[in-house]
Amino acid sequence: MKVVATADWRQSIPFDTPVVVSELVPGEATRCVTCGVESELRERDQLWAFKHQHPNHHDGFVRFYCREHVPVVEKREPVPTVRAARAAARAATPSAVRTSPVRRVSNEDRPPRAMCPDCYVEVSAKGVCGMCGNTI
Ligand SMILES: [Zn+2]
Numbered sequence: 635m636k637v638v639a640t641a642d643w644r645q646s647i648p649f650d651t652p653v654v655v656s657e658l659v660p661g662e663a664t665r666c667v668t669c670g671v672e673s674e675l676r677e678r679d680q681l682w683a684f685k686h687q688h689p690n691h692h693d694g695f696v697r698f699y700c701r702e703h704v705p706v707v708e709k710r711e712p713v714p715t716v717r718a719a720r721a722a723a724r725a726a727t728p729s730a731v732r733t734s735p736v737r738r739v740s741n742e743d744r745p746p747r748a749m750c751p752d753c754y755v756e757v758s759a760k761g762v763c764g765m766c767g768n769t770i
Pocket residue numbers: 666667668669670699700701702703
């Protein structure tokens with residue numbers, strides 16, 4: 635039984651990095667997991683092993699792909715979690731204009747806004763007064 639040897643190469647390859655299968659586990663032609671069991675057999679130098687992260691198993695799991703289906707790797711771009719993506723979106727969204735200590739001198743980049751007749755403050759872009767909620 636050579637089960638241990640089979641497991642070794644899976645652990646030795648990095649996550650999210652395509653590796654030519656023939657360099658890892660030479661052997662008979664096999665199939666791309668995306669092309670499926672109905673597809674033609676491919677030589678192992680035409681297939682890439684790709685180790686995916688698995689939410690429950692830290693060893694991840696490995697699939698073989700043809701040139702067409704091997705996942706695209708974005709270099710130096712860690713896969714963002716949903717939480718990280720939300721945090722980034724929040725950081726990119728400017729919070730209320732009111733919190734900005736610098737008052738803009740130029741109004742060229744936005745149309746002038748109406749004033750609320752009751753509160754004497756500029757209404758929002760949607761025409762709603764931030765103080766009393768009136769729609770102007
Ligand atoms: Zn394929």
